[in-house]
Amino acid sequence: MRIQPRSIFLIGIAAATSTLIAASAFADAARDPANYVGVKMCGICHKKDESGNQLAKWQAGPHAKAFETLGTPAAKDIAKKLGIDDPQKSGKCLQCHSTAYNFTESVATEKIKPEDGVVCESCHGPGKKYMTKTVMEDRSQAIAAGLIYPANQSCTLCHNDKSPTWKGFDEKAMVEKIAHPDPKVKH
Numbered sequence: 114m115r116i117q118p119r120s121i122f123l124i125g126i127a128a129a130t131s132t133l134i135a136a137s138a139f140a141d142a143a144r145d146p147a148n149y150v151g152v153k154m155c156g157i158c159h160k161k162d163e164s165g166n167q168l169a170k171w172q173a174g175p176h177a178k179a180f181e182t183l184g185t186p187a188a189k190d191i192a193k194k195l196g197i198d199d200p201q202k203s204g205k206c207l208q209c210h211s212t213a214y215n216f217t218e219s220v221a222t223e224k225i226k227p228e229d230g231v232v233c234e235s236c237h238g239p240g241k242k243y244m245t246k247t248v249m250e251d252r253s254q255a256i257a258a259g260l261i262y263p264a265n266q267s268c269t270l271c272h273n274d275k276s277p278t279w280k281g282f283d284e285k286a287m288v289e290k291i292a293h294p295d296p297k298v299k300h
Contacts, residue, residue, distance in 0.1 A: 143238050143239075143259050143261065144215060144216070144238060144239060145239060146215045146221035146222040146239065147222075147239075147241075148239035148240070148241035148242055148259065149212070149215075149222045149224045149225055149234050149239045149240070149241070150224060150234070150239070150240045150241050150244055151224045151225050151229070151232065151234075152168070152171070152225070152229055152232040152233060154240065154244060155167075155168070155232070155233040155234070155240060155244070156168040158246065158249070159233075163296075163297070164295045164296070164297060165293060165294055165295045165296055166293075167233075167293040167295070170291070170292075170293040171232070171233065171291075171293065174290075174291050175291070176230055176231035176232070176235070176236075176291065177229075177230050177231070177232075178230060179209075179210040179211065179230035179231040180201065180207075180210055180211055180227055180228050180229070180230040181230070182210065183200040183201045183206050183207075183210050184200075184201050188200050188206075191277050191278065192206065194277075195277060201227075204217070204218030204219050205218060207227055208271075209231075209270075209271035209276070210230065210231065211225070211227040211228075211229065211230060211231065212225045212229065212230070212231055212232045212234055212235040213225040213226060213227045213229065214227070216235075216270055216271075231271075235267060235270075236261065236264040236265075236267045236268075237260055237261050237262070237264050237267075238259045238260055238261040238267075239259060240259075240260075241259075242258040242259045243255040243256075243258035243259050243260045252298075265284055265288050268282070268284055268287070268288075269282070269284075272284075272287070
């Protein structure tokens with residue numbers, strides 16, 4: 114029996130569609146809000162100078178201040194143009210300015226307060242399944258348990274043309290700006 118070219122094409126389309134559906138389901142499962150632990154838990158291990166003090170770097174950076182940014186006059190002006198009364202209470206804004214919203218327009222987890230801004234788990238994925246020291250010491254095991262690495266896979270969930278302040282996104286420059294490597298880990 115000879116397989117017709119049209120059948121091969123249809124089999125290819127079906128395989129590609131199945132792969133995309135599986136990848137989408139994995140991405141959704143990887144960001145399950147039940148698995149968030151919050152920045153305080155991440156900070157237990159990631160605040161030591163000898164391992165790069167990622168907590169302090171996050172606190173000094175723009176993601177930690179993402180919720181605060183929504184309270185500025187500039188943010189309020191943008192919101193007003195979009196028909197939003199208070200950007201700090203709008204799911205349309207908080208879906209990207211607060212990990213608590215998990216990229217949706219409503220609070221998805223109580224483990225993170227909206228005021229915490231964009232915490233570690235927005236970029237690295239919910240930590241419950243990979244946060245133990247033994248798992249984190251083995252990068253492949255941590256990734257298998259849900260660590261999103263490299264974390265820049267998450268950037269465009271918010272840094273995209275749906276943002277009212279979109280002016281393009283130079284991923285390489287922005288990743289360098291917020292870099293927080295562990296000096297003991299080869300990257």
